[in-house]
Amino acid sequence: MNCQRLKDWFDERYDIAPLRKFARKKLVPSHRYDLWYYTGGIVLFLFVLQFITGMLLSFYYVPHAEHAHKSIIEIVTKLNMGWFFRSLHHWGAQLAIFTLFVHLFAVLLLKAYRKPRELLWFSGFILLGVSLFFGLSGYLLLWDERAFAAVKVATGGAGAFPLAGNFIKAFLRGGIDVTGETLTRFYAFHVAILPLATVFLMALHVFLVQIHGMSVPLSLKDAALPQEPFFPNTVYKDFTVWLVILGIVVTIAVLFPPEIGLKADPLAAPPEDIKPEWYFLFLFQTLKLFPGDILGLNGETIAVVLVAAGIFILFILPLLDKKSSREEKSPLFNLIGIVYLVYFLVMTIVGYFS
């Protein structure tokens, strides 16, 4: 198809020559770790998929305590392909968060956060936090008994935070307890506030990647690495990976459609063996390790403070790792990265099977 006239029409009005030049000149280094570059692209693709399926679901979802559960049952049982889009949204979210964690730990262990890419790390880290909140808020929208109990536990845990804990809990719940107000609030977060934050953070993240280019691991910085053009070589490779990911997520969505539990009843006893989604299991399991009372202090508060401190240290890691910023090897921070990864894996596995 020849679109020359359309191209000419566009070129007459907008000068995109610098963009074309940039896309042509941008080079991506090839090395044995470049596989990890694709995790960022996969997250971007899955977020687009989440936006599309989420928009489709929002046409029929009713964000009200009385109707939310019923509207999801109707989406799944009555709408043509409704079960599929709901399943795709569910598994897309799981895979997006999984890939985000893989991306985070890859960046951490390859020291891709080092100077001058600190802002990339910060924006990505906040994006992970936003994504986790996406997961929590989306989970409650189901308004079944397990989601209800899990959100009650999660928001209750936030309440144990010293000083601001009660404010955070009340802000999240929209009141003292988890009620229909919480559902309305979480819906607002899920479809309006968090998507805006995500779009902004993603745009910033991608913009910073364009400014700094792809990071090269410290062990390879002196090697003469071959480079390939970003366009079209890397773009085509990204498309290939995205197609595979699309195939995987569609297959999982078809083979394992997520269950819908009984409608949430605020007055009923919570169901047994309540667990949060897998990406909160490491936090949940950590909180369970602490006794209720430590030296006269609230054990839960101490646990929450320690977890928050651990997350904060991880957040500011690029500022602490001075050696890496001088392009020197820093085995201590390799060890710290491995400890974080092992802790996350072990706690998630223990939480899942306990």
Place this chain on the structure above:
Amino acid sequence: MKRAAFLTLLIFFFNTVSLWGAEAKKAIEVFPSTPFYQYIIYETLAIFWIAIIGLIVIIRMKLREIERVQKLGLDAPVKENNEKQTGGDNAP
């Protein structure tokens, strides 16, 4: 005696069966239960994978061709020609 035992067992059996039915009713169907629709879904999934593999093969072929042209160093003059045709970077 035997008859009473048989009746008891029969009642127990039917009660249990009805309870199973009640349990089954509780679970919400999150996937079409009709074998016809299930067959269509699995068939579509298989076709979907064939299409994905086909697209990947096409992209790989295209990429290989691009890499071959790049190795030969033939892509640079082509770009320059394109720039001349479309105005390029130095367009007023």
